[in-house]
Amino acid sequence: MKVALLSDCYLPRLGGIEVQTHDLAGHLVALGHEVEVFTATPGPRGEMHGQVTVVDGIPVHRLAVRLPWELPVNPAAPRELRRRLVAGGFEVAHVQTGVVSPFAWDCTRTTVSLGLPTAMTWHCMLGTAAPAFRAAGFVRGWAERGVAMSAVSQAASEPLRRIVGEAGEVGVLPNGIDVSRWRPERATGAAEPSGPLRLVTAMRLAPRKRPAALVELVHRAAELAGPGSIELTVLGDGPERHRVEARLRAHDIDWVHLPGRVPRDELRGRYARSDLYLSPSRLESFGIAALEARTAGLPVVGRAGSGIGEFVADGLGGRIVADDDEMTRVIADLAADRPAVERMRAWNLAHPPAQDWPCVAALAVAEYHRAAALARVRAARG
Incomplete structure (x- = not known):
């Protein structure tokens, strides 16, 4: 399976989503999948504007532009992202998102418009932002269009389930460690x-x-x-x-x-x-x-x-x-x-924890198959 991992932030930035996306990529490759990363984070030498760097054997597309504080925003990214996803023959997209993830949300709009099976994992507690997401409606809309929604824990999934409602199921895809x-x-x-x-x-x-x-x-x-x-x-x-x-x-x-x-x-x-x-x-x-x-x-x-x-x-x-x-x-x-x-x-x-990377990577692949099944149902409905 050829997988596109899409995240606002990635290495060399250090944080939870960045490290988890990097580690997930490596474990998916170990399972025999082909993986490329798309991000709005510049590379270690300032690479941006679509330059591709290689991090631990994984191609990373740096769809970043120069902004103050290296904000992960690029309004021009969707067109180039669309071109690369189509040319690359990707079979599934996996979006990593938080409470505010402008690049990841642009990526989701792009993958949904392409009909590319899309999994989306929320790495945050929505907290007081939940009513705003419910009112805006775009998260529920993505679920209605076949995005396979998940969160990193049961606690994080509960407010997301209330937002999505009957439009789709919300799974749990935990973070992993070695x-x-x-x-x-x-x-x-x-x-x-x-x-x-x-x-x-x-x-x-x-x-x-x-x-x-x-x-x-x-x-x-x-x-x-x-x-x-x-x-x-x-x-x-x-x-x-x-x-x-x-x-x-x-x-x-x-x-x-x-x-x-x-x-x-x-x-x-x-x-x-x-x-x-x-x-x-x-x-x-x-x-x-x-x-x-x-x-x-x-x-x-x-x-x-x-x-x-x-x-x-x-x-x-x-x-x-x-x-x-x-x-x-x-x-x-x-x-x-x-x-x-x-x-x-x-x-x-x-009692070792269950969140070992081999188990978590297998759960991620199951989410990709769920996303593919949802995309087929969506296509059949027209």
């Missing part, structure tokens, strides 16, 4: 009960991820648990870093560490030296970093209604909490109950 890469080579020993509970998180320091709120709730947990009970490492960087640093100064906290963004290969070692992973975001559609940490054995404490529930069983592999107050209490309780932490770690290590 499970063998994240599982520890050997079991790690329990932390010394007298030492601090070592908390860790990996996130972009942006408002949606709530790093400043995390520092506040962990500070409250430390007050409940007592001096020297907790230590927190926040891996990542972003525009909220100054707010986080201001909170630390305001509370005179010296047990929160901000090493910045670290390479993925370094994360395994960081997780091996930690006890508990925290995910405070309310709008976490999936939580790739949390899944990687859970695969490494770390119990995960995350928010109810987010994608964390896809791979964390409450009370077994971690805790699912209703709000910041409950997260505060859970952290404080676990600081005093190390056996509970170790039981959850052991459960995670004994």
